[in-house]
Amino acid sequence: MGGLVPWVGVRLRTAPGAAVALLLLTLLTSFPAAALPRAMDAYAAEGLRHALETAPADRGAVELTDTPWQDGTGPITPAALAERYRRITAALPEPLRADHAESAYGVRTGSPLAASDPWVPQLDGGQTVFTLSTHHGIDRHAVLRSGRWPRSAGGSVAPDTRAVEAAVTTATARTLAILPGATLHLPLPGGGGPLAVRVTGVVEPKRPEGGYWSFEPVLRTPARLFTSGPVPEPYWHGALLLPPGAAPVLLPAGPGSEAYWRIAADPAGLGPDDAKALRKAVASIEDGPARAKLGEAFSPDLFVESDLDHVLLGADRALAALDPVVAVAAFGVACAAGVVLLMAGGLVAARRHDELALLRARGGSAAGIAGRLLGETAVPVLPAAAAGCAAAFAAVPEGRALPSLLAAGAVALVACGALPARAAFAHRRVRSHGERADAAPARPSRRRTVAELTVLVLAVAAVAALRRRGGAAPEGGADLLASAAPALVALIAALLFVRLHPVPLRLAARSVARRRGPVAFLALARAGRAGGAATLPLLALLVALSTAAFGGSVLTGISDARDRASLIAVGADARVEGDPLPAGAADAVRKAVGVTDVAAVHRSYDLNLRERDTGGIGSVTLLAVDPESYARLAARTGLGSFRAGVLRAPSGAPGDSAVLPALASPGVAALLGGDAVRIGPAAGPFTVRVGAVLEVTPGAASGGEFLVVDAAGVPVEGGRTPTTLLVSGSSVSGAALGAAVRSAGAAGAAVTLRAEVRAGFTDSPAQRGAERIYTWAVTAGAGYAVLALLLALLQAAPERTALLARLRTMGLTRRQGRRLLVLESLPQALLAAGGGVLTGWVAIGLLAPGIDLAAPALAGRGGFAATGPVPPAADPWSLLLPAVAVVVLAVGVAAAQAWPATRRTTTELRAGDAR
Structure with missing residues (x-):
């Protein structure tokens, strides 16, 4: 430890550029890694809240009904109804909370009563019927348009009262021709004379689409119903809004009269962790401990009904359909980022090969060198990872903390360990001289062969298992195997291409050996001798290209589904x-x-x-x-x-x-x-x-x-x-x-x-969030692919420069040198482009049977059965455009690298010469 701190200080002072580059790379990698889990949690929470906000009023609330006057205590008063409302809302299990602005309670008739007045409009089905309700709080949820509010003198309304006041909404007054001052006579089922209801005012609902008015829409707008029978005939069904004190008059209006409490669910404050707890709370209030407690407090006949569980189930299904699509992009960009971090460590290890070999020759142990390098990389990496994680928390305030911390920690671990692990492996034995870096061994080592075969067998087995079960997770939601399919196919393709690509290149080199000019032969010969070092950049490119191709197929499938559904x-x-x-x-x-x-x-x-x-x-x-x-x-x-x-x-x-x-x-x-x-x-x-x-x-x-x-x-x-x-x-x-x-x-x-x-x-927050995350992930994967290509070319830059210097002394012109560098990079670029197209096409074929894009495409809307399942479909532009971009970028970078390299000759003659 005594020598570690001076070592780190000296290294950071002598090579600040490498430390700053590693810091920036770690910062730019840890930020999306930490932000992705929080973004997924955020759109899941938004989807949950949106499902509750947009659910129909009768499905997004809990309704409790009772007949409290049957317990012998007499008619229930407005104060008793209000007290029970307060106790019910207080007894709701967390995180189920009442939205007091849209909740309501009162007493209503169980069966509508027919109006006997001849002036009331009628349809072919017969008399117009009315529901009578003491909907509490109308004065706060409506505006008086004409007349006055209905009144009931305290204690003056009894079950035998035969004259009460009421209000109607503007829609009811307009449809049924009711004006303030009109009186409707409603015969009661038990006889004893009709109930005279005098309309004193017409009110306009403030929020007619809210749950207060929409749970029972007839309170707001008359309904056109049909009689039962061979030839259904229409008739009107309206509502009369009585004052709360008039509730006793509804007792003789039929055996179905009841007190009700309609509790609208408040979506505010719900987070991604509340979905499961909310389902438990709804089950508890429907038929569980909360229901039993309310029954003991009020009445054993208390009836509770709610469709909230179906709303929550629909939200869960929508998220379960989105998660596999997002997971594919997330896994792809994670693989590409990991490969780039490993390549960055490999680049530094290659640049410092002679320095580390000298330390090893002077008695330094591989573990000691790895420890010094670990301390050297930890200084810029750990603060950068912490800063990236903090930036992710600031950019995405909502979401769980632990997944983001683990993701940022994984980035820091890979960034810190890439250089020490690569250096320890490369210098595990002391060598008298280095091997050629531009030539692959004729026969790869047995260890490498065994390792590659093991990885290949595991990847093939995983893809085969995925294909056999159709790509779908056993219990729905995101599946690790399905998400890793593009990366697995890219890994198989990278191993196969690295093994097989020298053969056609060497054959092509033989065919051009007899042609005049050395450029084509040298380019093909050098490209054919590239060793296993090309595996990592090729893997990064293939993963990014296959993820982009799959992403294009997903976006195209969603767009096509929306076009057809509309x-x-x-x-x-x-x-x-x-x-x-x-x-x-x-x-x-x-x-x-x-x-x-x-x-x-x-x-x-x-x-x-x-x-x-x-x-x-x-x-x-x-x-x-x-x-x-x-x-x-x-x-x-x-x-x-x-x-x-x-x-x-x-x-x-x-x-x-x-x-x-x-x-x-x-x-x-x-x-x-x-x-x-x-x-x-x-x-x-x-x-x-x-x-x-x-x-x-x-x-x-x-x-x-x-x-x-x-x-x-x-x-x-x-x-x-x-x-x-x-x-x-x-x-x-x-x-x-x-x-x-x-x-x-x-x-x-x-x-x-x-x-x-x-x-x-496109109105679902969960849908928009998933599409946004997928687009960001594909863009980030493309960025990492470009970075991998640049790192690969940068790692080979010193050796290429030294080669050009030697060839210049042997008569190679500047123009030929530039052509040599461009042609040498072209086979690798074509290999990556062709492999990316192939792996993307294969990944789409593997995943398409198990992914249905109907939910992300149609925002969970029903009524579009004719569209059928919406699988991803191969998009030619998504397959070809990224591949062409890789070729163009590789050639452009090689050309830019060749211009300054061909202008130097004698200053680079010893560069890279290890002999």
Whole structure:
């Protein structure tokens, strides 16, 4: 130890450039290494919070219901409801916390009551019904638009009260024609006279999309429901908002009346470690210790219901689909960074070979030299690794600390140990003279052969096991073997290429030996004698190229999936919908700027197949189209192309005896078979026969069942009127389409652009975070590949310079010297480029069966079954462009290195000469 500190001080003073370079390399490596785990934790936490924030109100909350007045204590008061609300929220297990701004409680009727007043609007289904609710806190969640707030004098409302006050929302007042001062009479199930509800005010919800109003949407907006029976008929269902003190009047309103507490989950403050604990908390409040404790405190009949567990499960599945994709990039960049750190240590060991050999010859032990070198490298490496880790913590505040600390520690360990390990191995024995550095042994040592064969067998076995199980992890999520597949393939390729590449180079050297000029022969001969030192840079390049190729395939697959999903969702480049559209709407849209074609479609849902039971396939969408324009659209979009003649109705249609040819989805085709089947409404049935089966067609819902017929053959006039226009045009704009349909008299038509739908697939924070991490990782891997190439060329620079100096004395011109250096580097660059293309293609083939990009592509959205699995697909640009860049960079660096080297002659004659 006494001699270590002076040694380190002398070395740092005499060679500060090497220490600074190692410090910068360690800093630039430890920062992404420490930031990557925290970034993954950050997007996982953002995904969890986003899942809770965007979940429907009835799925992102916990609802507790009870009938506390049945315990003999009498009607429950507002104060008792509030006290139970406070105790329920206090009893929620961590990290499940209540969002008080969107939570609500009160008393409601179990079954809606029908209004007997003749002035209340009615649909064909009969009387309009109302749900009565004492939704607590309406004055804080709504603004009074007209009238006054409803009141209930303290203690004046009893179960036998038959007149109360209420408020309605603006949507309810507008739809059901209710004005302040109006009175609704609601007959009670038990008799005794109707309940008179006087509406005193109309209120406007402040946040109608929030959980307070959306858990039970009818409180905000009337619902259009349908009666049960052979012919369902519509009727209105609205809500009357009573003051909290009016709760006793709801007791005789039916046996289903209940008190409720709807606790919205607060996503604020949730971290990546809270997902598992949150699932346990939800299970505890649903049917666990927390539920049992509340039952003992309140009532054994307390009922708890929540779909939060399904929301959390969906978030877990989305993250599990993203993790394998990110892990491949992370593993690839980690391998490339490790190789570069080893190469940096090897470069320093090669430059200091004579110095270390002299120390060894003077009696220094290999362990003693390694210890001195370890102390020398630890001085710049350890502070740099600590600074990189601190910078990662500052750049990514959210995330676990331990994985980042371990990653930064691994970088420091490799950076500190590369030079001592390489030097100790190279000088383990004292040699009288050094071996040639520019020639590989004719027969590699047995140890090297055994080591390479061992690594090769392990890598082949791992890849074979991965291929046999299809690339998927046994229990989902990231899999180490799948993540390492590109690196394993690159390792196999590097070992094979280093072993095999001298053979074609030496054969090529023999073929040019008889040609005039020494440059080509010397370049091929020197490239063919390159030894095992080329393995590390080749491995770094192959890992980076294969990771970049796989990354390109992932990004291309995601982009293609989004394109197809948006096309299926819209049906064309744009869609105009109305119910129905005016007769001139299609012609007006055709004249809009950017429109190239329009297909007019009459689209109706719940097609009546009459004698055929559709219970097994659900609802069927009928598309009545113009065969020519619709066939052009299908061919242009690739969504089930067909010939227009297959769909064209027979001459003379429509008519009772005409049989219309139809295009059907697989489910409908199996249901109808090949027979002529009578379908359609009772007022205008028609007969169809399935002529072709399509998996998907423009204008039909993704994964839904459909039937396409010629609109000219539909007997009902309403079935021929277009309700949808599928618009083609790459530059079509929503403003132009909106103006066109308004000019045709369709002011209420809805315009949907495919570009807007596609943009909506990128709204998930977890999805954006995973894509961002993958892009950064691929970029960092490319940077490490470039650095590996530069280090390889830099390590050979002194020997090349000395060689050129000797050859110059023998008559080699400067121009020939420059050509020699460029041609010598070209075979290695071509080897790395070709190997990168091959390993990238193989890695994609290995991983593609086990990776489904549907989750990262579609942001976890449902309703896109027609897209099917989305595996990575080989992208030619991602395979070829990085490979070409490697060749260009290698040639450019060699040319830049050759220019100053060929201008020096006598000053370099002894450089690198070890004899």
